[in-house]
Amino acid sequence: MLIQSRTESTGDITISNEVLEVISSIAVLETKSVHSLNNTLASGTIEKFGKKYRAKGIRVEDVEGDLKISVYVNLSDDRNVHSIAETIQDNIKTAVNNMLEINISEINIHIVNIIK
Template sequence: MAEKEIQSLPQSTPNGKEALGDIEVAPEVIEVIAGIATTEVEGIFGTRGTFATGVAEKFGKKVHGKGIKTEWTEDGLIVDVYCVVQYGVAVAHVAREVQRQIRESIENMTDLQTKEVNVHITGVQFEQAANSKAE
């Protein structure tokens, strides 16, 4: 079985600083940054994960990078986010806010520019019926 090649994203040396060596960021770090940024947006219920992330969360492990896919191309960093919104929110507004939040977070934390942030709304979470009957 072929091993997955671990890629890293090179970073530039901050302005006014002497280069002491290479700075590289693993794609998983970008996924975690984007995942946390996504869940901080009001109107987002959560992100879509895989079977493996679901099992990990059942055992109490928080998976911040679930529902996030990153790809480094010659043109730049592409981030795909798969998320579920809460019922009643303006989907277009929430999606734009997710894009803005992810771009800002990645740039502030890693100094990397994103070429694209694609938001995929995979579902709508309705309120629980028990909450509406409690009136």
């Protein structure tokens, strides 16, 4: 699935959703108090077939031109959950915008577990 496609004077630029998933996962894992990303159904299935899936816990959707990212995350228990979720949203938005100059319409954070 193609997320972003632009036509420049020298040709087309196409960015797949896997690239956005990897950039987002790196931004999430660099956030303080994030324990880990949680497997989604797709990432768990891919890993069962022996392929390494670097963006587990991230789902990118392109809905009528609006880019939506869902993050499934496990947190450590030493901070304010709401504050961590907002920091994750800011980190993803900054990383994607800095690397790809793409605006994201929604970043949804799903706290799956708090690890003690």
